[in-house]
Amino acid sequence: MSNLFKKIINLHPAKMIVTFYIIAVFVSVCLLSLPIALKPGVSWSFLDLLFTVVSAVSVTGLSVVSTVDTFSTTGTIFLLFILQFGGIGIMTLGTFIWVIIGKRIGLRERQLIMVDQNQSQLSGLVKLMRQILLIILLIELIGTIILGTHFLDYFPTWQEAFKQGLFASVSATTNAGFDITGNSLIPFANDYFVQFINITLLTLGAIGFPVLIEIKEFILNRNNKNSIHFSLYTKLTTFTFFSLMIIGAVVIVLFEANHFFKNKSWHESLFYALFQSSSARNGGLATMDVSHFSDPTLLFLCLLMFIGASPSSVGGGIRTTTFAVNLLFIYSFARGYKNVKVFRRELHEDDIRKSFVVSILAIFICFTATIILSATEHFTLMEIMFEVSSAFGTTGLSMGITPELSSIGKVVIISLMFIGRIGILSFIFLINRRNQQANYHYPKERVIIG
DSSP states (O other): OOOHHHHTTTTTTHHHHHHHHHHHHHHHHHTTTTTTOOOTTOOHHHHHHHHHHHHTTTTTOOSSSSSSHHHHHHHHHHHHHHHHHHOOOHHHHHHHHHHHHOOOHHHHHHHHHHHHTTTSTTHHHHHHHHHHHHHHHHHHHHHHHHHHHHHGTTSSHHHHHHHHHHHHHHHHTTOOOOSSSTTGGGGGGTTTHHHHEEEEEEEHHHHHHHHHHHHHHHHHHHTTTOOOOHHHHHHHHHHHHHHHHHHHHHHHHHHHHHTTTTOHHHHHHHHHHHHHHHIIIIIIISOOGGGGGHHHHHHHHHHHHHOOOOOOSOOOSSOHHEEEEEHHHHHHTTTTOOOOOEEEEEEEEHHHHHHHHHHHHHHHHHHHHHHEEEEHOSOOOOHHHHHHHHHHTOOOOSSSSSGGOOHHHHHHHHHHHHEEEEOOOHHHHHTOOOOOOOOOOOOOOOOOOO
C-alpha cells in the first residue's frame, strides 16, 4: 500500500486528478450499494450501479433506473452528496478539508487545483477554491429557500416541499439533471416561475466559477470603477454562453413552429424553447419529452450538448471558449489575418492549438462511440447520436433509450460521461504529458491542404 501511495503521489497532476475521480467512483459505488440506500425489495446489477454512480460523479443525469423508485431517503442523501462532490470538483472540496485541518497548500496541491479547474497559473488558487465553495453553497441555499417555499403549493407537507426544493436546487446548480419527482420538470411545464429559477441556477452553475467571482468583485467594488476589470475569459465565455442560449431558443422556435409548437401559445413556445436551450448546454432537466421534437431540432440540440458549458464550471463538452476560439480562428484565417484578436486582446497560439486539438479529438471520440452503439444497439441513428452527445456533454437529456442499452452500450456511455467530466485535455494527458523540445529539426516542406 505504501508503494502504491507513493506512485499515486508522484503521478502527473492530470493523471492524479483522474485517479482521484476513479477513487470517488469507487467510494460512491460502496455508498449506493448499501442496503439502507435502496428501497425495500429493490435490487440492481453492478453495471447499473456503476452507470448511476458515474452519471452522478460526472453530474450527467443519464440513468438506467428510476431515482424516485430506487433510492430510500438515505440513498437520496448519498446521491445528493455525490452530485455536490461531482459538481464543484474534487479539488474544491479537498482544499476546503485541507484548510480546516490546517494543512499547508503546497506546490503539488496547487498543481492539482490548476488541472482540476482548468487554470493557467498557480497564484491565487486557494482563494479561488474558497470562493467557489462559498458561492456555490450560497446559490444552492437561496435556490432551496425559493423553490422549497414555492413547492408548498405542490406537496402536502413542508418537509416534502423543502426536500424537493433542496434536491432540485443542488441538481440544477450542479447541472446534474437528476430529479426525485419521477418526471424531471414536466410537472412544472406550465409553472414559469419554477422554470425561471431553474434556468437561473443552471446558468450560474454552467457559466464558469471565475465569471461568478469576477461578478462578485464587480458588485462589491462597483463604487471604485478603477478597480473593476473583467478578464478576457469572462468576456469571451459570457458572450458565447448567452449567445448560444438565445440563438438556441430562436432556432428551436423556428424549427418547431409548425411542429411541436403548432398549437401552443407564444409564451408556452417561448419557455419551452428557452428552457430546452438552457438545459441542453449541461442541465439535463426537461419540461417535455424531447423525443417529440423534429429531427432538425434534435440535431441542433446535439450540437449544443457537444459544445457544453464554460471551462472551470460544473459542465462538460468541448466548452464555450473552445467553440468561440475555433470560430474566431476560422474568421481570422478567412480574412487573411495571422493572429486572432477579440475584445482588444490577442489570443495565445497555445490556446488556439488546444482548442482545435480538443475539438478534433472530441469529434473522433463521439464518432467512434456512435459507430459502436450503431453496431450493438437496435435504436435509430438519431437516438444514438443524441445519447452520445448527451453523455459526452454530461448533459443528461435522453430520448428514452438509456434503460434499454445493452451491456456494451452502457460501458460506452459510462466512458463518455467520465471523459466528459475530466475533460479532453486531462484525457490526453493520461497518455503522456512531457513538454519535450527536440534537439534537432528536419527540413521543412509544404503539403497541399484543402
